[in-house]
Amino acid sequence: MPHQEVLDQLERKNKELLALLEISKILSSSFNMHHNLYQSLKVLSDILDMQRATITLYDSETNTLHISVAYGLTPEQMKKGIYKKGEGIVGKVFDTGEPIVVPNIGKEPMFLNKTGARLTKENISFLCVPLKIEGEVLGVLSVDRIFSEEIDLKEDIRFLNIVATLFSQYLKLYQMFRKEKEEKEKLSLELKGKYQFRNLIGISDKMQQVFKFAIKAAKCKANILLIGESGTGKELLAKAIHFESDRANGPFVAINCAAIPETLLEAELFGYKKGAFTGALISKPGKFELANGGTIFLDEIGDLPLSLQAKILRVIQEKTFERIGDTKSIKVDVRIIAATNRDLEKMVREGTFREDLYFRLNVIPIYLPPLRERREDIPLLVDHFLKKFNQEYNKNVQISSEIMEKFMAYHWPGNVRELENTLERLVVLAEKDFITLEDIPFYIRQAFLEEQIKKERDFKEKLLPAHIELIEKKAIEEALKACRYNQTKAAKMLGLTKRQISYRIKKYGILTK
Numbered sequence: 436m437p438h439q440e441v442l443d444q445l446e447r448k449n450k451e452l453l454a455l456l457e458i459s460k461i462l463s464s465s466f467n468m469h470h471n472l473y474q475s476l477k478v479l480s481d482i483l484d485m486q487r488a489t490i491t492l493y494d495s496e497t498n499t500l501h502i503s504v505a506y507g508l509t510p511e512q513m514k515k516g517i518y519k520k521g522e523g524i525v526g527k528v529f530d531t532g533e534p535i536v537v538p539n540i541g542k543e544p545m546f547l548n549k550t551g552a553r554l555t556k557e558n559i560s561f562l563c564v565p566l567k568i569e570g571e572v573l574g575v576l577s578v579d580r581i582f583s584e585e586i587d588l589k590e591d592i593r594f595l596n597i598v599a600t601l602f603s604q605y606l607k608l609y610q611m612f613r614k615e616k617e618e619k620e621k622l623s624l625e626l627k628g629k630y631q632f633r634n635l636i637g638i639s640d641k642m643q644q645v646f647k648f649a650i651k652a653a654k655c656k657a658n659i660l661l662i663g664e665s666g667t668g669k670e671l672l673a674k675a676i677h678f679e680s681d682r683a684n685g686p687f688v689a690i691n692c693a694a695i696p697e698t699l700l701e702a703e704l705f706g707y708k709k710g711a712f713t714g715a716l717i718s719k720p721g722k723f724e725l726a727n728g729g730t731i732f733l734d735e736i737g738d739l740p741l742s743l744q745a746k747i748l749r750v751i752q753e754k755t756f757e758r759i760g761d762t763k764s765i766k767v768d769v770r771i772i773a774a775t776n777r778d779l780e781k782m783v784r785e786g787t788f789r790e791d792l793y794f795r796l797n798v799i800p801i802y803l804p805p806l807r808e809r810r811e812d813i814p815l816l817v818d819h820f821l822k823k824f825n826q827e828y829n830k831n832v833q834i835s836s837e838i839m840e841k842f843m844a845y846h847w848p849g850n851v852r853e854l855e856n857t858l859e860r861l862v863v864l865a866e867k868d869f870i871t872l873e874d875i876p877f878y879i880r881q882a883f884l885e886e887q888i889k890k891e892r893d894f895k896e897k898l899l900p901a902h903i904e905l906i907e908k909k910a911i912e913e914a915l916k917a918c919r920y921n922q923t924k925a926a927k928m929l930g931l932t933k934r935q936i937s938y939r940i941k942k943y944g945i946l947t948k
Contacts, residue, residue, distance in 0.1 A: 445929070448910045451594050454482045458598065462605045465840045466612050469504055472602065476506035479598070485578035485591075487552055490566070490602065491516060491525055492574035500529055500574065502550070507579075512550040523547040524563050525575050532572050534564040534596065536588045558582040564595045568603040576602060597905070615811075635668065635675055636816055639809035645672070645801060652799045653679035658751070660736075660796045661774040663803030666852030669774040670734060672803065677730040682770060685729025690722050693738035701743055702759055711760025721758065723750055727767045736796065737777035737788065744789045751795045771796065806847040806854065813843055813854070820855050824862040832865045838875060845882045908943040911936065920947050 458475045465471065476488035487507040491500045502508070502516030518526040524545055528535050540546040541556035553559060560580040566573040576599045580591065637643065652659050653676045661669040670689060677687045695703055706721030722731055733739070739747065750756050751771065755764040773796045782788035806813065817839065825831055834842075847853055857879075861870050872880065910929065918924035926936040940947060 444913055445910055447590070448906050450482050452906055454478050455597065455601075457482070458601060462601060465837070466609055467836060467840070468606075468609050471605070472504040473506060475598075475602070476504065479578060480506055483594075485562075485580060487579040489513075489516065489577050490574060491518065491529075491577070492566075492606075493520075493529065493572070500525060503574070508550055508552050512552045516550045518547075518549070523549070524561060525577060528563045528565050528575050528577075529572055532565045532567055534562070534592050536563075536592055537561040538588060539582050553579070560588060562588065562591055562595055564592060564599045566599050566603045566606065568600075568607050573603055573606050635671055636819055637809065637812045638815060639804075639811045641804045641809050642812060645803060648799070648801050649676050650679060652676060652801065654681075655799075656770060657798040658771045658773070658796050659799045659801060660779075661772065661801050661803060663774075663776060664805045664850055665776050666850035667803040667805060668851050669803060670732060672801070673730070673732040673772040673774065676772060677732075677770075680730070680770070682729050686726050687730050687732065688722050688726035689732040689734060691734045693735035697740045697742075700740070701746070704743065705746065705756050705758055707759035708761040711758070715760070718758070721756075723756060723767050723769055724758075724765060726769045728769075730770045730772055733771060733773045735775060736773040737775040737779055737782060741787070741789065744792050748789065748792045748795060751792075806850045810843055814839060816851060816854055817842060817858065820858040821862070824859050828862055830862055830865065831868050832862045832870060833868060834861075834870045838870055838872070841872075841875060841879055841882075845879045904943070907939065908945065911939055911943070912945055915940075915945070915947065922947070 457478045461471050461474045461478070472490055476490070479485040479488045487505070489502050489505040489508065492503040493500050498520065500518040500520070502513045505513050505516075508516075518529075520526050521530045524535050524537060524543075524547075527545070537543045537546055538560050539557075540548070540553070540559050540561045543561075546556070546561060548556065558581060560582045561577065562580060563575055563577040566576055576595060578591075578595065580588070635642075635646070637646070649672060659673075659676065661672060663669055673689070674687055677683065690703060692700065702719075702721065704721050704723060706719050706724055707715050709715055709718045733747075746756065750767070750769070754768065755766050757764055779788055779793050779797070783790045783793050806816075817834065821832065821834070842854070849856070857876065861874055865874065911925070914925040914928050915922070918928060922936055922940070923933055926933050929936065931939075939945075
């Protein structure tokens, strides 16, 4: 084989590798199917000069094949691209699941040119490969090539089969994504009773488990401990439990133990008698007294001072307490729901939280997962908050699927509260009815870019190596053949050392003469 021909083939391999890398980046970026496939077909045209690239997919409802995505065709031409199974080259490839190469379409009567995109059939080659995964044919990938004796169409078919594998994997994942999304949306509309609370949104398995435990807990009198990060909706859940319980007609009183100074917290919890201290001009009931017959919600219970923990324990055990400055005991019937984002068990071991109080509160523990652990709930929450703030500010702001993908990729350290605040800010500041990439906070865009990099890295680590190795193996075989199996010369031609080419020959099991 002439030296120049080998160099040309190596240049082609490099172009193929570059095309594969670009396509992998595009496909791993999002589930915006039409956009990503269109950009991938553009790569085939720009790098490898494969023209009028089309993806034709099967429609089970009409039992026909339709051009779904194309690069180099007009929308009107695409509409004409409808085939029955077995009809023309496209229909036959779909029917048989095998690729077909037509070196010159002007001499092939089976080539129908339904789209009318080829003004002439002369000097055009047509390559068509099935989009197939696990024995299922999803559709067909086809491209045009300028007819030339110098172009190896078999190599084109080999490369297109690799690309078709990537497209097929992507299409299958997209189908699964769409199906799951539709099922979740359908489920969210149907959920009306068993595991659903008013004003609480969640169709994820983790939130459904939360609702299941909460409904059971609401029907009993036991104290409840809600555990979860800040912003996960602990107070909302506490209210929901209260209004699902037999105490629903009684008061729901909430107090944040971390928001009130220790010197004032006792007075807030238990009240005080007139004259108990300077400024106590009248007697005032505390939160426990106000919650009599209902529920008291003690948020951030982990920040409760030790001096007050004993008094809370007494209320739980004796159901009595005294106002500050009073000797008269007040009897109350109160159900306690406590909440924390701290590790109370660790605090018990360290002596900063009373063990006996912990066990009194932790009768029914319920863990609220952070938003990053239930990402499937994000679209529902976004829809809920958009409706809420559009109505509140008399607007009609919407977000695109691209923005939703960035919301899905972001880790939301502030959880549902951060999502709510972000959407309120976007609605308030929006100058148009559609939120653009420039509108969303920079840190969310940055998180999306980091997620893209991670997906790309995972793709390279898991899917690309096998395809790259095939190209590398082929290049080494051709170089060895051109150099009459002189490994030193072949290594020099490929830009490798003797040691590197020897390693690869052994790795790929390449025969040497």
